[in-house]
Amino acid sequence: MLETDTNLTRLLTQLKRDEGIRLTLYDDADGARLVSGSAIKGNPTIGIGRNVAGDGISEAEAEQLCLNDVQQRESLIVKSLPFTARLDPVRFAVLVNLAFAGVHRLMEFRDTIACLERGDFAGTAAQILNSKLAKEWGARAQRLALQMKSGVWQ
Secondary structure, eight states: OOOSHHHHHHHHHHHHHHHOOEEEEEETTTOOBOOTTOOOSSOEEEETTEETTTTOOOHHHHHHHHHHHHHHHHHHHHHHOGGGGGSOHHHHHHHHHHGGGOHHHHHTOHHHHHHHHHTOHHHHHHHHHTSHHHHHHTHHHHHHHHHHHHOSOO
16 A cells, blocks of 8 residues: 555656646547547546546546636636626625536626626526526526525525
């Protein structure tokens, strides 16, 4: 067993050297980056030799990845819409949730953003429900609109 942090650090250094480290999905057979529609010869792999088709990821890893994504989206939202830094956490969370469709897509919600900037939470909720995204997301959009309107976690 690798009983010390030093041994784990040394092994990690070896694996980075030997497996490489790739932060995007790739085919382990030829190293080609995988994008939507790619033909796969070997296994879809990411990181330091993680075969996601065979090994997948743990729930803890999925949660950590999600938290990283949340932090990234929070920063992008506040940078793009500075007034949102004054929102309460419950309503700000709605924006972060919506940004999982893409921050660029969130920025296209001009009427929604205008209502939100005025502090019109009922209007913001109505705009969310009138969006194309609401048709795609169904119940999720309903919950987010209610959360925006009420200021209560849904």
